[in-house]
Amino acid sequence: MSDVTTLAFETDCHIFDGCGFPAPGLHSFVFEPLFTVGGIDFNKPMLLALLGTLAIVGFFWAAFNKPKVVPGKLQLVGEAGYDFVRRGIVYETLGKKVGEKYVPFMVSLFFFVWMMNLWSIIPIAQFPVTSIIAFPAGLAAIVYIMWMYLTFKKHGFVGGWKNVTGYDKSLGPILPLVVVLEFFSNVLVRPFTHAVRLFANMFAGHLLLLMFTIASWYLLNDIGIAYAGVSFVMTIAMTAFELFIQAVQAYVFVLLACTYVQGALAEHH
């Protein structure tokens, strides 16, 4: 039986050879460090995160470096991307006046999450950086601290807690239930699901792609070649599906971040 933690291409075993299927698992998300700098291991996801950041900064720099009234091609694309987040997400949830100051943060968040997701289907890299829980957890923590701070700054200490627990005197007898449920929902469940939604989508998507790719390679033996063809078609289909899901998850991440900020800044009734 092949050892469960070796990568598929390291063994030369196919179906009917007597060794088991080298299934993907948690071990597929652990990487040997490329080099070590001052006690910190630098591995492939970190490299991809760095390259992705440089790509986004480089793109927006090139697009808006010398802006013209009649935009050139790169500026057009940059403006389209910026406007998509500004009008489609921030203005929809926060409104024009209040939302304007959150647009740069939301634009950066959207393109960062989308780029980190896109590494899953870019050849040679082929690893979604956001499938490592640290990245979505860090981003969700930033959003969480941001809206917690905003609600307490706007409403004061007591008002902040009233906002977070959904306290509303006119609710009457069900008020204690609402307070407890809203507290757990806002303070505990929201940041958790915010991070885990993005993480689990990318984790499961990467596992799916791995499964079909390894199966296509593993089945290349005798009669299995026909099935390897089917598996390869599934790989292509899953890649197209992942392309869609990555954009949707980035969109939903930023949409929910704006919704939480809007809830924090909402006036009490």
Next chain:
Amino acid sequence: MSAALQNIAAVTGDLKALGSIGYGLAAIGPGVGVGIIFGNGTQALARQPEAAGLIRANQILGFAFCEALALIGIVMPFVYGS
């Protein structure tokens, strides 16, 4: 009775793939939920095509909320698994 239970416990202890059964059960609810979301969304689009942008945005938001539960289901076996 207790012998049968012991038998079941022994068998399922060997089954390392219980996580997949757990995920299968966890995916029933979100499957129904996603169907309801997009079904009602399609109906709304048919009734009022000019509201397409609004309807689509709400569809995607609802889909993401629903899908999150199914995906937590697929991740949990790795959290608890060996």
